[in-house]
Amino acid sequence: MIKTTTHKNIYANITAIGGYVPEHKRTNEDLAKVTDTNDEWIIKRTGIKERRILEKGLATSDMAVRAIENLIANYDKKISDIDAIIVATSTPDMPMPATANIICEKLGINHVWGFDVNAACSGFLYALDLGASLVESQRYKNVVVVGADKISAYVNIKDRSTNILFGDGAGVVWLEPSKETGVIDALMQSNGQGKEFLNIEGGGSLYPTTDLEQNDEKRYIKQDGKVVFKQAIQSMSEACLNVLDRNGLTIDDVNWLVPHQANKRIIDAVGKQINIQEDKTLVNIANYGNTIAATIPLCIWENTDKIKKGDLVLLTAFGAGFSWGASILRWSI
Known part of the structure; x- marks a missing residue:
């Protein structure tokens, strides 16, 4: 049964946001060279003109770190203040450990609660709700929620039903407590x-x-x-x-x-x-x-x-x- 929400004493508020996309582009013209498709057909069916592809040798965690660094560079935040990192991804660096753990190591932070969430394309919303719950509990004050996927690693470049759709990237939000506003x-x-x-x-x-x-x-x-x-x-x-x-x-x-x-x-x-x-x-x-x-x-x-x-x-x-x-x-x- 779905319960109606009640007034919150504490909201989880987004106070900063960051993003990263790889430089390499895979255009519709590129795909037309390897499969029976064309720019007009792809745009008409999907609205997609191009997608970004992460280079070999790099993984989902690398994009997540870049997104977090982008956030830090544009807002008054410190990596050392992070209490928890939740990573929504279907393409972890490896089956274990969690990509969140790898991100912590690359950021040089210790004693942070880090874990992954896999809900595919719904993953960021699932992770955001989890992050909001941590803040609302008042046990965590600075929660970083990441949505990141290197889905190109799982795309068959010759499969027209999927190669036109997917690209790589990472986005991140910083959650903090607020008595006035935030995730409702x-x-x-x-x-x-x-x-x-x-x-x-x-x-x-x-x-x-x-x-x-x-x-x-x-x-x-x-x-x-x-x-x-x-x-x-x-x-x-x-x-x-x-x-x-x-x-x-x-x-x-x-x-x-x-x-x-x-x-x-x-x-x-x-x-x-x-x-x-x-x-x-x-x-x-x-x-x-x-x-x-x-x-x-x-x-x-x-x-x-x-x-x-x-x-x-x-x-x-x-x-x-x-x-x-x-x-x-x-x-x-």
């Missing part, structure tokens, strides 16, 4: 019914790496686009309306919608379903594609000049599993 509420859900329609089968305990020699296809991300398309629109739209309703808010109260950047047609359809003005939806999918857990923080990071202090921001995402959710927060930067 979040609605996170999952059901496991979609695991066959969007997945990376290989590399886990079911199909360990030794099995991939016999079945190479299991190492790559696979998607049934039609099923995911329909379910994403329905789930994100319902989550948005439900989280607003249980807080006594309507779509007219929302200043900005920041949806997961999976496909421009999905983004547009969700906007129509919840009846929000098109110019209130923030989009950056054209230049980066689907960066999995990084899409929402990267989209906010790129649009901080638009979002004003006091604006009500609605976030929503949908990912493998299926997993989905929506969050509402009051912006204060």
Whole structure:
């Protein structure tokens, strides 16, 4: 049963944000050289013009560190003040240790609670809710929430159904306690019914790496686009309306919608379903594609000049599993 939220004594407030995308671009023209596709077809179906690809020899943690360093460089924050790091990723550096642990080592910090969250494209929202809960408990004062994925490592460059969609990147927010404003509420859900329609089968305990020699296809991300398309629109739209309703808010109260950047047609359809003005939806999918857990923080990071202090921001995402959710927060930067 979903419980209606009550007044909070302490809010988890976003006080800083950072981002990083690799320099190397994979354009639609690049993909046309290796698969039967073209720029016009890709843009019409996805809205994507190019995506960023991290170079070999670097991993998800490297992008996360760059994003955190970007945050530190632009806000009055100290790495030594971090109490906890939560990393939303489907592409950890390695199965163990957690990528959050590796980030701590690269940042030179000790005695920090660091752990990973894997909820695919919903990962950042899941991690943000967890981070907010830590701050609201008043046991942690400075919580860093990262969304980062090197999904290109799992893309079959010759698979037209996926190679056009995905790119690499990292986004990060810094949470601190506030008595006035911050994350208001979040609605996170999952059901496991979609695991066959969007997945990376290989590399886990079911199909360990030794099995991939016999079945190479299991190492790559696979998607049934039609099923995911329909379910994403329905789930994100319902989550948005439900989280607003249980807080006594309507779509007219929302200043900005920041949806997961999976496909421009999905983004547009969700906007129509919840009846929000098109110019209130923030989009950056054209230049980066689907960066999995990084899409929402990267989209906010790129649009901080638009979002004003006091604006009500609605976030929503949908990912493998299926997993989905929506969050509402009051912006204060």
